[in-house]
Amino acid sequence: MLIFTLKRLVSLLFSLVAASVVVFFVIEIIPGDPAALMMGISASPEAVEELRQQLGLNLPIWQRYFTWVMGLLQWDFGISYTYKTPVSDLINDRIWVSLPLTIYALTLSTLIAFPVGIIAAANRNSKTDVGIMGATQLGIAVPNFWFAMILVLIFAVSLRWFSAGGFPGWEIGFFAGMKSLTLPAIALALPQASILARVMRSSLLDTLSEDYIRTARAKGLSKRQTLWRHALRNALIPVLTIIGLQFSFLLAGAIIIENVFFLPGLGRLVFQGITQRDLIVVKSVVMLLVFAVIVVTFIVDIAYGIADPRLRGNSVRGSAGE
Amino acid sequence: MKNLLTIKDLSLNIGETKILQDIDLEVNGGEILGVIGESGSGKSMSALAIMQLAPGGAKINGSIKFKGEELLKFSEKQMCELRGSEIGMIFQEPMSALNPVKTIGEQVAETVLIHSNVSKREAQQIAREVLERVELPSDEFPLNRFPHQLSGGQRQRVVIAMAIAHKPALLIADEPTTALDVTTQAQILKLLEKLVEEDGMGLILITHDLAVVAEVAKNVVIMQNGIVVEAGETLEVFSDLKHPYSKQLFAASNHVPKRVNRAKPDKEKPVLRASNILRQYPGRGGSFFKKSKPFTAVDKVSFYIAKGENVGLVGESGCGKSTLSRALLALDIMQGGIVHLDGETISAGKGANKGASRAARRKMQVVFQDPYGSFNPRHRVEKLVAEPFYLLDDPPRGIERRQRVEKALIEVGLNAADADKYIHEFSGGQRQRVAIARALIIEPALIILDEAVSALDVSIRAQILDLLAQLSDKRGISYLFISHDLSVVRAITDRVLVMRDGVIVEEGESQSVFANPQHPYTKQLLGAVPDIEKALAARRMQQA
Numbered sequence: 001m002l003i004f005t006l007k008r009l010v011s012l013l014f015s016l017v018a019a020s021v022v023v024f025f026v027i028e029i030i031p032g033d034p035a036a037l038m039m040g041i042s043a044s045p046e047a048v049e050e051l052r053q054q055l056g057l058n059l060p061i062w063q064r065y066f067t068w069v070m071g072l073l074q075w076d077f078g079i080s081y082t083y084k085t086p087v088s089d090l091i092n093d094r095i096w097v098s099l100p101l102t103i104y105a106l107t108l109s110t111l112i113a114f115p116v117g118i119i120a121a122a123n124r125n126s127k128t129d130v131g132i133m134g135a136t137q138l139g140i141a142v143p144n145f146w147f148a149m150i151l152v153l154i155f156a157v158s159l160r161w162f163s164a165g166g167f168p169g170w171e172i173g174f175f176a177g178m179k180s181l182t183l184p185a186i187a188l189a190l191p192q193a194s195i196l197a198r199v200m201r202s203s204l205l206d207t208l209s210e211d212y213i214r215t216a217r218a219k220g221l222s223k224r225q226t227l228w229r230h231a232l233r234n235a236l237i238p239v240l241t242i243i244g245l246q247f248s249f250l251l252a253g254a255i256i257i258e259n260v261f262f263l264p265g266l267g268r269l270v271f272q273g274i275t276q277r278d279l280i281v282v283k284s285v286v287m288l289l290v291f292a293v294i295v296v297t298f299i300v301d302i303a304y305g306i307a308d309p310r311l312r313g314n315s316v317r318g319s320a321g322e
Numbered sequence: 323m324k325n326l327l328t329i330k331d332l333s334l335n336i337g338e339t340k341i342l343q344d345i346d347l348e349v350n351g352g353e354i355l356g357v358i359g360e361s362g363s364g365k366s367m368s369a370l371a372i373m374q375l376a377p378g379g380a381k382i383n384g385s386i387k388f389k390g391e392e393l394l395k396f397s398e399k400q401m402c403e404l405r406g407s408e409i410g411m412i413f414q415e416p417m418s419a420l421n422p423v424k425t426i427g428e429q430v431a432e433t434v435l436i437h438s439n440v441s442k443r444e445a446q447q448i449a450r451e452v453l454e455r456v457e458l459p460s461d462e463f464p465l466n467r468f469p470h471q472l473s474g475g476q477r478q479r480v481v482i483a484m485a486i487a488h489k490p491a492l493l494i495a496d497e498p499t500t501a502l503d504v505t506t507q508a509q510i511l512k513l514l515e516k517l518v519e520e521d522g523m524g525l526i527l528i529t530h531d532l533a534v535v536a537e538v539a540k541n542v543v544i545m546q547n548g549i550v551v552e553a554g555e556t557l558e559v560f561s562d563l564k565h566p567y568s569k570q571l572f573a574a575s576n577h578v579p580k581r582v583n584r585a586k587p588d589k590e591k592p593v594l595r596a597s598n599i600l601r602q603y604p605g606r607g608g609s610f611f612k613k614s615k616p617f618t619a620v621d622k623v624s625f626y627i628a629k630g631e632n633v634g635l636v637g638e639s640g641c642g643k644s645t646l647s648r649a650l651l652a653l654d655i656m657q658g659g660i661v662h663l664d665g666e667t668i669s670a671g672k673g674a675n676k677g678a679s680r681a682a683r684r685k686m687q688v689v690f691q692d693p694y695g696s697f698n699p700r701h702r703v704e705k706l707v708a709e710p711f712y713l714l715d716d717p718p719r720g721i722e723r724r725q726r727v728e729k730a731l732i733e734v735g736l737n738a739a740d741a742d743k744y745i746h747e748f749s750g751g752q753r754q755r756v757a758i759a760r761a762l763i764i765e766p767a768l769i770i771l772d773e774a775v776s777a778l779d780v781s782i783r784a785q786i787l788d789l790l791a792q793l794s795d796k797r798g799i800s801y802l803f804i805s806h807d808l809s810v811v812r813a814i815t816d817r818v819l820v821m822r823d824g825v826i827v828e829e830g831e832s833q834s835v836f837a838n839p840q841h842p843y844t845k846q847l848l849g850a851v852p853d854i855e856k857a858l859a860a861r862r863m864q865q866a
Contacts (some may be wrong), residue, residue, distance in 0.1 A: 211418040217375055218413075219433045219484060220406030222398070229432075230421050308423055309468045 004305050004312045011135070012298045014302070019290045029282045038277045062291060068283075079286035082276045086156075087284045090269060095288075097167055098258075098266040100251040101181050105188035110243065112193040116280050117200025117239075122227055124205060132197070139194030148260045165262040177244035184261045188254055192246045194207055199242050203235040210234070236307045244300035248293040252285075323352030326371070326524040327492055332384035334364075334371055334548075341367050341380070342548045348541075349524040351491060354515070356539030356556065357528045358571070360779035361750075364548035365528045369494045372526075373411055374401050387771040389491065401436070405785055406435040410485030414497035416478035419467035426453070426480045427465025433487040435706040452483045456513060474639070475506035477740075479513070482691055488796065491850035492524045493517070499534070501615060503638040508850040513537055530780060532575050536861075544568045549611065557861045560854070570781060576854070577784035578813045579791035585798055587631035587816060593664050593767045593800045594650070594686075600658035601642075601649050601824075604819055619645040621824040622659065627768065632791075634815035634832060637810055639738060642824040643804050647770050650802070651688055664767040684713035687761035691773035693753035697745040704741040710764045730759040734789060751782035762799075770802045787814055808851050812836045820844045 035051040036043065052058055055078075056067065071077060077087035120132040155162035162183050170177045207213070208231050216226045255267035266285060273281035305312050327349040342364045359365040370376045372386055374393065386393040388409065396404065405411075413419050414560035421429060430449035434440060440448070450460050456479040479499060481501040485493055495514065498508035515538055518525050525857045527539060535542050535556065542559050544552040551565040563569045581794050601620040619642045627633045637643045642669070644806055648654040650661055652668050661668040666682035687710060690696045697706055707727045711717035718726055734755040745753060754774065761769050771790070775783045791814060793799060809816055811832065818835050820828040820843065828841040839845045 038765050125472060208710055212374065212421040215411075215413060215419045215481065216421070216432075218373060218411040219434075220402050220404070220436055222402050225436075230424070233423050234421065310422055310470045318537070 048067045082278045104185040108189035108190040113196035117197040120201040121204035136194035145256045203238045205230040207235040252289045326351045328387045330385040336383045351547045352522040352541045354525045356535030356542040359545035363545040374604045374688035407488045409492045410490040412495040412498045452487045456483045475744045496528045504850040533854045536854045537856035574781040574784040579788045584795045587628040592626040595662040597624045598622045598659040632801040634811035634814045635804045636817040686768045687766045689757045689774040729761045733761045768800045772804045819860045
C-alpha cells in the first residue's frame with residue numbers, strides 16, 4: 001500500500017507540472033497579445049506597452065513561466081488587472097466560501113445517496129425501488145437554480161428560517177456561517193445525490209449477482225448480511241469515481257447557484273475574470289482548480305486502493321500451479 | 323449416518339417451465355453420491371433446491387428430508403442457520419467464488435463466526451486449522467492473503483475450507499473441478515475423498531464427467547432434462563447401462579471420430595514451421611533503478627505441422643500454450659523466432675498486427691473456447707461468417723458472398739437460412755459450428771482450435787469432433803488443437819506436443835505418447851486423467 005501511494009504521488013506531481021505548462025501556454029501564448037486583449041480594442045499603444053511592462057510580458061517565455069510557477073508555490077498569483085489587488089487575496093476570500101460549500105454539498109449528497117441507493121438495490125423491483133428511481137429521475141431533471149428559488153421561497157421568504165442569500169463571513173461563527181450555506185448546499189446536493197444514488201443502486205445490483213455473493217449465501221449469511229458484508233465494499237469503486245468527479249464539478253461549477261444566493265465564490269470570480277478579460281485572475285483560478293481536481297483524483301485513487309486490494313498492485317503472486 | 327438426505331418426488335417449476343420432475347435421491351453419511359448430467363439436466367438446480375437458494379419465482383414441490391427434518395417447511399431464518407453449518411456447498415468457478423476484497427482468513431473465519439459463539443480470535447484459529455486441512459499451510463498461505471494472490475486450485479481449496487469450516491454433515495460440490503487442470507483436479511478429488519472418510523460427511527458430487535464419478539462415487543444418479551434416468555450403485559450402473567440416454571452419454575465421452583479417405587499427412591510439406599519462438603513479459607517487482615528479470619512464457623519453441631495433419635498441444639494452465647498460439651496468430655509480438663506459414667513469414671520483433679501480412683493471415687484462422695463471447699451479438703450470422711473476407715484482395719460481394727456463407731454453413735451442418743439469424747438464437751454447439759464456418763470460409767491452410775470444445779457438453783463435443791475430423795479429411799486442413807483435455811486430444815490428433823513452463827517436453831505420435839509416455843511430466847499428466855475403464859476395473863477387483 002505504501003508503494004502504491006508513493007507511485008500515485010509521483011504521478012500526481014507529474015500531472016501538476018504538465019497542467020501548469022498547459023494552463024500557462026494556452027492562456028498566455030495563443031492567440032495574440034494578452035495585454036492588448038486585456039485592455040480591449042480602444043486602448044492606446046502606450047497603455048498596452050505599460051501593461052506589458054507591468055505583466056513582465058517582455059521577458060523571455062521560460063522566465064515568465066518560472067516566475068509564475070515560483071509565485072504559485074508561494075501563493076503569489078500576481079496583481080489583478082481589474083481589481084488592482086493581489087489575486088491571492090481575491091482567492092483567499094472566495095475559497096473559504098466555495099470549499100466549505102462544496103464539502104457541505106458533497107457530504108449531503110453522499111449521506112442521502114448511500115442509504116437511498118442501498119435501499120433501492122436491496123428491494124429491487126419493489127414499490128420502494130420504483131418510487132426511488134422515479135424520485136431520482138426527477139432530481140436529475142429539475143434545474144438546480146429553479147430548485148434553489150423554490151427553496152428560497154419556502155425557507156427564506158415564507159418560513160424565514162434562513163436568509164435568502166449572501167454570506168456574512170466566518171467571523172460571525174462556524175454554525176452561523178454554515179447556516180447561510182445550507183440552502184445553496186441543498187440545491188447543489190439534490191441532483192448530485194440523485195446521480196450518486198442511481199450509480200450506487202446499479203453498482204450494488206451488479207455486485208449482488210456475482211458468484212461470491214452466492215458463496216456467501218451458501219455459508220449461511222442472510223440476504224441483508226451478504227449485502228453489508230460482501231456486496232457494499234465491492235460496489236464502491238464506481239461510486240468513488242462519481243464522488244471525485246462531483247467534487248471537481250461543484251468547486252467551480254456552482255456559478256449559477258452562487259449567483260442565485262449572492263455568494264462570493266470561485267465560480268463567480270472566474271466568471272467575472274473572463275468577462276472583464278482579467279487573464280491573471282483566470283489563469284490563477286484555473287490553475288487552482290486544476291490543482292484541486294488533481295488532488296481529489298489522487299485521494300480517490302488512494303480510496304480505490306483501500307477498497308480493492310487488487311488495485312494496490314505490489315502484491316505477492318501465488319504460484320501458478322500447485 | 324443412514325438417510326442423511328432423502329429427496330422424494332422433488333419438482334421445481336419456474337413459471338410454466340418444468341425444471342425438475344419427480345427427482346428421488348438419497349445420500350448417507352460417509353458416502354459420495356455422483357450426480358451426472360449435461361447442461362440443462364437440472365443437476366445444479368437440484369443442489370440449489372436443497373439449499374433453498376433457487377432463483378426467485380421457483381416453485382418447489384415434494385420432499386427434501388435432511389436428518390429426518392423436512393427442509394421445504396423450514397423458514398428462511400432456519401435455512402440460514404442450516405446453510406454453512408450443516409450443509410456446505412462448493413461451486414464451479416473458483417476464480418469468482420471468493421470475495422476479492424476480503425482476505426482468505428476473514429472469509430473462512432466468517433463461516434465459523436456466524437454459526438458458533440466464538441471470539442474473532444478463536445474463529446481465526448479455526449480458520450487456520452481448516453486451511454491446513456485443505457493443504458494450504460499457514461507459512462505459505464497466511465490468513466491475510468487475498469484471493470487474487472492464489473491460483474485457481476488454491477482458491478478452490480479456500481472455497482472448500484469455507485464449506486467445511488463448521489464440519490457440515492453434508493457437502494454439495496457442483497462441478498468443483500471442471501475449471502481446473504487434470505493434476506489439480508486429481509488433488510482436489512483426493513482431498514474431498516479424504517474429508518468424507520475422516521468426518522463421515524455425505525458428499526453430493528455434481529459433474530458432467532463420468533470418469534470422475536466412476537473413480538470416487540459409491541452411488542450414481544444420471545439426469546436428463548430434469549428427470550433421473552438411471553440411479554444405483556456405481557459399478558452396477560456403469561456395468562449395465564439401461565437407459566438409452568446413459569448409453570449415449572457413455573459412448574460420447576469416449577468418442578473417437580472415424581477418419582475416412584484421408585490423405586496421409588505429408589511431412590515433407592509442412593504447412594507451418596515455427597522456429598525458436600520466444601515470448602517474454604517484463605518481470606514483476608524490481609525497482610525504479612533495477613530492471614527485474616523478464617518472465618519467459620514461451621522459451622525458444624520449435625515445431626512443425628504437416629499438410630492435413632492434426633497436431634495437439636497439451637499442458638496445464640500457465641504452461642504457455644495460449645501465449646504460443648497468440649504469437650503464431652500474430653495477435654501478440656514475439657521477441658525472437660520466425661514462423662513460416664504456407665510460403666508466408668511471420669517474424670519477430672514487430673508490433674502485433676505488423677508481424678504478419680494479410681497474405682499470412684488469410685492462411686490461418688482460429689476458433690476459441692467461448693462460443694458465447696466470440697461473436698458480436700448485434701450482427702447477423704451472414705456478416706459474422708463473412709468477416710474473414712476482408713483478408714482477401716478481391717472479396718466476394720452481394721449474392722456471391724451470400725452463397726459462400728450459405729455453403730460454409732451447410733458444410734458445418736447448419737442451414738442456409740441460418741445466415742439471417744442472430745447469434746443468440748443458437749445453442750452452444752451450434753454457435754461453435756458458426757465459429758468453424760467463419761474459420762473455414764476463406765479456406766485457410768491451418769485452423770488453430772484453442773480449447774474449442776472445452777465448454778461443450780460431451781454429446782455435443784462428440785458431434786463437433788466428428789465435424790472437425792470430417793472437414794480435415796475432406797479438405798486436407800491442418801489443425802493445431804490446443805486443449806487441457808487429454809482424452810479429446812487423443813481422440814482427434816495425429817501427433818501431440820506436451821508443453822510445460824514454456825518448453826515442449828515431449829513430442830510424438832499421439833497414440834504412442836498416450837500409450838507409452840516418456841517424459842515424467844507427461845506420465846504425471848496422464849496419470850491424473852480419470853479413466854472410467856480403469857476405475858471400474860479397480861472396483862471389480864475390490865469386490866472380488
